[in-house]
Amino acid sequence: DAGVTQSPTHLIKTRGQQVTLRCSPKSGHDTVSWYQQALGQGPQFIFQYYEEEERQRGNFPDRFSGHQFPNYSSELNVNALLLGDSALYLCASSLQKHTEAFFGQGTRLTVV
Amino acid sequence: AQSVTQLDSQVPVFEEAPVELRCNYSSSVSVYLFWYVQYPNQGLQLLLKYLSGSTLVESINGFEAEFNKSQTSFHLRKPSVHISDTAEYFCAVSAARGSSASKIIFGSGTRLSIRP
Numbered sequence: 001d002a003g004v005t006q007s008p009t010h011l012i013k014t015r016g017q018q019v020t021l022r023c024s025p026k027s028g029h030d031t032v033s034w035y036q037q038a039l040g041q042g043p044q045f046i047f048q049y050y051e052e053e054e055r056q057r058g059n060f061p062d063r064f065s066g067h068q069f070p071n072y073s074s075e076l077n078v079n080a081l082l083l084g085d086s087a088l089y090l091c092a093s094s095l096q097k098h099t100e101a102f103f104g105q106g107t108r109l110t111v112v
Numbered sequence: 113a114q115s116v117t118q119l120d121s122q123v124p125v126f127e128e129a130p131v132e133l134r135c136n137y138s139s140s141v142s143v144y145l146f147w148y149v150q151y152p153n154q155g156l157q158l159l160l161k162y163l164s165g166s167t168l169v170e171s172i173n174g175f176e177a178e179f180n181k182s183q184t185s186f187h188l189r190k191p192s193v194h195i196s197d198t199a200e201y202f203c204a205v206s207a208a209r210g211s212s213a214s215k216i217i218f219g220s221g222t223r224l225s226i227r228p
Contacts, residue, residue, distance in 0.1 A: 033215065042202050042218035056215050090155055099144050099163060101216060103156040
């Protein structure tokens with residue numbers, strides 16, 4: 001079992017650009033959540049996808065959007081990048097009816 | 113809504129000494145509680161969790177945490193630490209909703225540094 005895999009591992013973008021991050025959940029998991037972890041802080045919940053729909057959303061602007069595919073994989077899109085969007089983006093997968101979430105290694109996004 | 117407070121941003125200890133990382137939470141509903149560990153340049157790994165039942169939970173590598181409802185605390189302890197325990201530790205909480213996965217709210221983290 002490969003666990004939760006995220007791509008790419010590192011990314012550098014320019015202010016104003018758009019970025020797409022990808023996540024493949026652990027085998028058998030149907031729910032994907034995304035978190036933003038700024039340097040020196042704890043992860044902050046962005047949103048959760050289940051059955052290809054956004055089920056819960058944290059306090060993030062509409063520039064942050066996502067998608068879940070029929071195979072349960074997910075994408076996180078961020079438009080009009082700001083310097084403050086620089087962070088480690090973590091994907092977590094779980095079963096909708098279970099409490100334990102498994103995290104990927106993250107994508108380190110740097111906005112310059 | 114839930115919130116988590118980790119009272120110490122950094123905890124330096126000597127190898128083989130005991131350690132306690134403090135965590136307090138706030139919630140208007142029943143919660144599940146977690147400790148995650150993050151090694152340098154890696155993602156989060158679940159260390160232990162409290163869902164229900166016994167208030168004392170243990171991990172496979174010697175950590176334990178005790179759920180104290182009256183004090184709304186979930187402190188993490190280890191009687192003897194090793195160099196390999198050097199990492200960032202995050203306390204986290206989620207609403208105990210039995211039928212669906214809840215978002216996880218994390219504390220700001222405690223950096224545990226072990227000195228030889």
